[in-house]
Amino acid sequence: MYGRRASQLLKEVDSCEAGQLVPFNSDVFDQVIRECNEHNTQFQSLIRKMVEQNLDIETTRNDDHYGAAVHHLSLLRNKRCLMAYMYNRAEVIQSFRWKIGPVLPHEIQEKLHFSEKEYFKNHSAAIKSYMSEMDIDLTVDMVPPKDPYIQVRVLEDIGEVSLGDHSISLTKNSLHFLRRTDTEQFISQGLMEEFLE
Amino acid sequence: MLWSSGELSSASRSSAAPSFEKVTYSANGPETKAQNTSFSLARPTTTQPPTPSRAAPSPPAGVLAAAAPNLRVDLPPLAGRRRHHLGVCQLLMSSWEDDDSAAAAAAAASTDVELLKRAWRNEKASPEILRFDSPLVSRVREQIQLLEETLDDFGESGVDDLVVSLYQMDLDRTLFLLRSYLRLRLQKIEKYMMHISKSEDLLSRLSQQEQRFAKSCTEMMEKHLEQSVLSKLPYGYDSVTRQSLSSTEDDMVPEPQLDTFVFCKTKSDVGAFQLDDIGEEVVDLVADDLYVLRYKSIKGLVESGQIDLI
Numbered sequence: 001m002y003g004r005r006a007s008q009l010l011k012e013v014d015s016c017e018a019g020q021l022v023p024f025n026s027d028v029f030d031q032v033i034r035e036c037n038e039h040n041t042q043f044q045s046l047i048r049k050m051v052e053q054n055l056d057i058e059t060t061r062n063d064d065h066y067g068a069a070v071h072h073l074s075l076l077r078n079k080r081c082l083m084a085y086m087y088n089r090a091e092v093i094q095s096f097r098w099k100i101g102p103v104l105p106h107e108i109q110e111k112l113h114f115s116e117k118e119y120f121k122n123h124s125a126a127i128k129s130y131m132s133e134m135d136i137d138l139t140v141d142m143v144p145p146k147d148p149y150i151q152v153r154v155l156e157d158i159g160e161v162s163l164g165d166h167s168i169s170l171t172k173n174s175l176h177f178l179r180r181t182d183t184e185q186f187i188s189q190g191l192m193e194e195f196l197e
Numbered sequence: 198m199l200w201s202s203g204e205l206s207s208a209s210r211s212s213a214a215p216s217f218e219k220v221t222y223s224a225n226g227p228e229t230k231a232q233n234t235s236f237s238l239a240r241p242t243t244t245q246p247p248t249p250s251r252a253a254p255s256p257p258a259g260v261l262a263a264a265a266p267n268l269r270v271d272l273p274p275l276a277g278r279r280r281h282h283l284g285v286c287q288l289l290m291s292s293w294e295d296d297d298s299a300a301a302a303a304a305a306a307s308t309d310v311e312l313l314k315r316a317w318r319n320e321k322a323s324p325e326i327l328r329f330d331s332p333l334v335s336r337v338r339e340q341i342q343l344l345e346e347t348l349d350d351f352g353e354s355g356v357d358d359l360v361v362s363l364y365q366m367d368l369d370r371t372l373f374l375l376r377s378y379l380r381l382r383l384q385k386i387e388k389y390m391m392h393i394s395k396s397e398d399l400l401s402r403l404s405q406q407e408q409r410f411a412k413s414c415t416e417m418m419e420k421h422l423e424q425s426v427l428s429k430l431p432y433g434y435d436s437v438t439r440q441s442l443s444s445t446e447d448d449m450v451p452e453p454q455l456d457t458f459v460f461c462k463t464k465s466d467v468g469a470f471q472l473d474d475i476g477e478e479v480v481d482l483v484a485d486d487l488y489v490l491r492y493k494s495i496k497g498l499v500e501s502g503q504i505d506l507i
Contacts, residue, residue, distance in 0.1 A: 033426075033430070075430075076440050079440065083449065086422055086426055087451075090418060091387075098380070113425060116421070118421070119421040122413075126410055127410070129409075130409070133406045136338075136379065141369075144377075148362055149362070181369070
């Protein structure tokens with residue numbers, strides 16, 4: 001059935017948990033692209049056949065016309081599916097910039113198409129240039145602040161860090177009571193977590 | 198469908214809003230410098246409601262006593278009747294009964310932080326991007342800087358830690374509000390970049406930096422789609438915005454749903470207001486009422502500031 005493979009791609013995106021990404025399915029993607037080109041060849045040959053029979057392609061309503069229409073519409077559907085697939089993935093990739101940061105971990109990198117990696121990089125750069133133009137860091141303060149200080153647990157050895165007027169040693173599994181603004185970058189990098197009793 | 202960064206979801210909207218109620222601290226202990234500072238980030242011209250008899254002997258107690266009574270929730274609990282009128286669900290609210298608190302509320306509503314909060318809430322609830330208020334944002338940023346300097350001074354002069362942390366909290370909240378506002382707008386631009394960059398009217402609502410962001414975003418997205426999909430499709434089917442050559446207009450651009458319903462609150466009496474083009478649905482908009490209406494029909498009122506989205 002025409003268009004089935006393309007809808008498979010979208011089902012993959014849809015069944016995936018919101019905000020997550022499945023690996024780029026290049027097999028099916030390429031198959032759909034081939035299908036598109038096949039549709040186009042068929043479409044062209046049907047049109048050519050009508051022209052050879054000296055029929056007006058605008059007004060004639062014969063078998064070949066409807067055949068061509070089916071190919072045209074299948075191609076459109078495939079195109080829409082491919083675009084939706086890429087676009088929805090791009091939206092998730094955009095959200096990674098806000099949730100994870102400018103560098104994607106290896107396991108996400110693996111799931112991306114090469115063009116998507118490039119897109120992520122360019123998109124991060126655009127956000128970065130906006131932030132430097134505005135002179136404000138928008139990647140911190142993602143949740144409304146409740147208290148200026150929070151208790152954190154250090155997950156990895158970070159070493160000596162200077163915070164404002166004093167420096168502290170952040171060793172693995174130690175607990176600290178710090179200013180929320182100082183901890184945010186460590187938390188987003190996964191080096192610390194908020195300690196909730 | 199896959200949009201999930203949270204900023205645009207209504208869930209985070211309700212959880213975020215109440216935690217940033219404005220706190221009017223008046224640290225009027227004689228030992229502190231606080232009394233000289235416009236701490237509540239009020240516009241310089243705005244006079245704060247007087248906080249009588251809250252001067253306490255020690256600064257911390259004074260701060261706390263002053264802070265607590267002024268913590269207020271914007272919306273009084275929904276009370277009274279519900280009226281169904283022409284398919285419009287209208288929720289009536291009890292108005293402020295206490296004159297004193299009403300006056301305080303009016304004064305609080307005119308501070309820049311309050312204005313920013315309103316802009317932020319409107320932006321959060323509206324399906325499309327609203328006009329960027331650059332004078333407001335630059336005023337708020339000035340005040341943030343002022344507060345940061347004040348905090349630095351405090352650090353040097355050894356002001357009580359509790360006072361400092363209250364100031365810090367106020368600063369943090371304001372900073373969050375500002376960041377969240379700018380972030381929300383960027384995420385809206387990301388979502389509707391092609392739609393926005395097509396229309397002069399929408400582009401003019403953005404700040405210059407946002408316009409640049411929208412432009413580079415659109416270029417990048419087009420390039421990405423071009424090299425991953427479109428370049429592999431046959432001739433005639435390779436446009437980003439149109440399905441094929443036979444489309445006469447752009448039919449593949451994601452647009453915001455302006456038909457969606459929004460919760461809104463009137464600020465003043467608007468009177469009989471026509472919801473549709475043909476005048477079949479007219480609703481009487483009374484001051485300080487809550488309504489659930491289609492965004493499209495009240496768009497003009499939101500833009501002119503007669504109604505707030507919540």
